[in-house]
Structure formats: C-alpha cells, structure tokens
Amino acid sequence: MSKRKPLSDFLSQTLGKMSQSKLAESLGVSKSTVSRWKQTGKVPEDYRRELRRGARGGKPQPIKAKETKVQGGGKRVETNKPEHLGDALKRATKAKARPDKVTIRGLGVTGKDSPKKARHTDRTFTLQNLSDDELDLLEQGSKESILEVIRGRTSDMVEVGSIGQMTFTTGGRQ
Structure with missing residues (x-):
C-alpha cells in the first residue's frame, strides 16, 4: 500500500509552477495566507483539492462561498x-x-x-x-x-x- 503525499509536497509543487502571489490570486486569498501555509504545512480542507490541481499542472480555482x-x-x-x-x-x-x-x-x-x-x-x-x-x-x-x-x-x-x-x-x- 502506497503512502499518500503530504499536503506540503503539493503546496511546494504548485509553488514551483507559480509564484506565491499568483497562487494567492488564483485561490482568492492573500499572499501572507499562502506564506503561512508554506511555513506551517497546514492548509484548510477547502483549499487542498485546488492545491492538488495546481501540483498536477492545472490552475487552482478560487473557493467560492x-x-x-x-x-x-x-x-x-x-x-x-x-x-x-x-x-x-x-x-x-x-x-x-x-x-x-x-x-x-x-x-x-x-x-x-x-x-x-x-x-x-x-x-x-x-x-x-x-x-x-x-x-x-x-x-x-x-x-x-x-x-x-x-x-x-x-x-x-x-x-x-x-x-x-x-x-x-x-x-x-x-
């Protein structure tokens, strides 16, 4: 059984493809929020799917209401x-x-x-x-x-x- 990738890996991979500013804009959050996620490795559940999408080469989408x-x-x-x-x-x-x-x-x-x-x-x-x-x-x-x-x-x-x-x-x- 394979281990799931840690979320921090998805965040790093996504940031390897775009800047923190671009990722923040794509997700509809502030740059400081993305920076905090990177430092703590903790990302709210709602944003995890979008980070995985970004890591796979797609464009992360903003979380609506x-x-x-x-x-x-x-x-x-x-x-x-x-x-x-x-x-x-x-x-x-x-x-x-x-x-x-x-x-x-x-x-x-x-x-x-x-x-x-x-x-x-x-x-x-x-x-x-x-x-x-x-x-x-x-x-x-x-x-x-x-x-x-x-x-x-x-x-x-x-x-x-x-x-x-x-x-x-x-x-x-x-």
Whole structure:
C-alpha cells in the first residue's frame, strides 16, 4: 500500500509552477495566507483539492462561498471575496431567505475610533436588520459597496485596507 503525499509536497509543487502571489490570486486569498501555509504545512480542507490541481499542472480555482446548514433550517454562508458574497446574497434573496446578520472582517482598518497605538487594526463589523438599500449595495459584490454600508453604520469615518472573511446567516438559529 502506497503512502499518500503530504499536503506540503503539493503546496511546494504548485509553488514551483507559480509564484506565491499568483497562487494567492488564483485561490482568492492573500499572499501572507499562502506564506503561512508554506511555513506551517497546514492548509484548510477547502483549499487542498485546488492545491492538488495546481501540483498536477492545472490552475487552482478560487473557493467560492461555503454554505452550511444551521439549526432551524437556515444557512450560514462564508467567503473571503466580495463578489462571492454578492452572488450568495443574490441567491438567498431570490429564494426569499433574507440575511439575519452579515459579519465582515475589515483588515487594516483606520479611523478616529481606532486605538492610538494601533492605527491599522483588524475589526469585525456585524450588520443586522439590513435595509433594502443596504442589501442592494452588498449584492453588488464590490469592496466599495461593502464599505459604503459599513460607513453608513458607523459614526467613525473608517478606511479599510482589505476585506477578510465575510459570513451571513439566513433563517434558523446559530
């Protein structure tokens, strides 16, 4: 019986064919995420198949929104790309499943409410009871439209370097 190749081998082989920046772009993650995977040898389950594809000469594909069922019959959707959030919200709205809550992780956030010692911090924004206009903006699936909703919800004029993990839930309990 043959032993399976360690995942770190697939990562090394894929990186032998493309740069960390290109791999990160292909997978829809940051370059620092790929660097961390390389250092630790730990890669989230969702990305393993794509690394194997890259190691075999194919082009790794971005992971779109990950959907899981929640207690009570609803869904929880996770993604790290604004356009995937927009697409998933459109599908939910079309299915008459209005989001209960949208959580957005802002990376490199600055603003007057930021701590003085840490001008660039990571911050989680939780948006509940979305208006139709806010939902329309989020469905556009762009960083700018997401920031417009965040700025409309905060008293602080925030600037966000990049957007990290985004989740939303529909119906049911978490």
